[in-house]
Amino acid sequence: MMTRNPPPEGIDSTRPNVARIYDFLLGGKDNFAVDREAARQLIAVTPDMAGVVRDNRSFLGRVIRYLADEAGIRQFLDLGGGLPTRTNVHEMAQSIAQDARVVYVDNDPVVWSHGQALLARGDQVAMVRADLREPDDVLRRPEVLALLDLDRPVAVVCASVLHFVPDDDKPYQVIAEYRDRLAPGSYLAVSHGTTATAEEDPGDVVGGVTSVYRQASAQLHVRSRAGIQSFFDGFEMVAPGVVWINEWRPGRGFRPAGQPRSLRGGVGRKPGAAR
Numbered sequence: 238m239m240t241r242n243p244p245p246e247g248i249d250s251t252r253p254n255v256a257r258i259y260d261f262l263l264g265g266k267d268n269f270a271v272d273r274e275a276a277r278q279l280i281a282v283t284p285d286m287a288g289v290v291r292d293n294r295s296f297l298g299r300v301i302r303y304l305a306d307e308a309g310i311r312q313f314l315d316l317g318g319g320l321p322t323r324t325n326v327h328e329m330a331q332s333i334a335q336d337a338r339v340v341y342v343d344n345d346p347v348v349w350s351h352g353q354a355l356l357a358r359g360d361q362v363a364m365v366r367a368d369l370r371e372p373d374d375v376l377r378r379p380e381v382l383a384l385l386d387l388d389r390p391v392a393v394v395c396a397s398v399l400h401f402v403p404d405d406d407k408p409y410q411v412i413a414e415y416r417d418r419l420a421p422g423s424y425l426a427v428s429h430g431t432t433a434t435a436e437e438d439p440g441d442v443v444g445g446v447t448s449v450y451r452q453a454s455a456q457l458h459v460r461s462r463a464g465i466q467s468f469f470d471g472f473e474m475v476a477p478g479v480v481w482i483n484e485w486r487p488g489r490g491f492r493p494a495g496q497p498r499s500l501r502g503g504v505g506r507k508p509g510a511a512r
């Protein structure tokens with residue numbers, strides 16, 4: 238959207254938008270001048286902000302590979318999936334298991350319209366415009382029910398999105414509702430902006446980033462390690478638990494790209510035998 242055309246209806250081009258800022262940081266073109274300005278402010282706070290975003294995508298790639306390969310998951314519900322980018326979750330999953338099915342959920346109109354265009358070619362992928370804070374609505378959508386068998390294990394992926402849900406919107410209750418509706422053997426994967434000690438973050442990058450997001454379409458609510466762990470109540474953690482994302486099964490040859498103390502993440506499994 239680096240074009241000069243007016244934005245499509247329902248799209249606010251005057252306020253920085255979390256999906257489009259992220260797109261710009263990833264090198265995408267689906268963003269407006271306000272988003273690029275906010276991204277520049279983030280880069281002024283921490284020059285390797287684009288690296289943080291790349292590290293998050295790399296974490297997501299390792300998680301999806303683990304889920305599709307080692308855990309044998311074939312159904313994915315990607316909450317806050319974001320704008321289509323170079324390698325999307327369905328491409329990651331289908332490169333391991335061709336029959337993997339993915340439903341993306343996002344409440345942003347730009348994400349939805351670009352997602353529709355991208356997904357027009359696949360019958361194992363869908364994009365739903367919905368708010369993740371309403372699990373009952375999400376889990377009853379026809380696109381979800383058409384692609385995902387909720388009686389069998391599903392991986393719910395929340396990459397870099399739960400930090401846009403304030404405590405007042407009851408994010409723990411929301412995730413617990415997904416958990417309770419999922420079959421045993423399902424998984425939850427989370428990456429999340431996090432608080433750091435003065436020693437870990439001497440320049441208060443987290444504070445600076447949080448203040449840039451104050452003017453955006455959604456505000457940033459970073460949480461402590463314990464706060465992120467609490468999303469996994471009722472799940473058994475996959476080793477190594479909730480850690481800095483670059484420390485989650487990095488594998489040989491892994492090179493971090495950004496500020497290492499920004500996001501924590503983990504993967505948990507709902508106990509019980511998968512049907």
Ligand SMILES: C[S@@+](CC[C@H](N)C(=O)[O-])C[C@H]1O[C@@H](n2cnc3c(N)ncnc32)[C@H](O)[C@@H]1O
Nearest residue numbers: 256259317318319343344345368369396397398
């Ligand atoms: C930073 S992007 C992350 C994209 C992708 N998950 C990733 O990690 O690369 C956050 C996405 O979450 C979406 N989002 C934020 N709040 C949401 C909500 N309440 N329901 C659904 N999507 C939401 C935004 O529109 C945006 O596309």
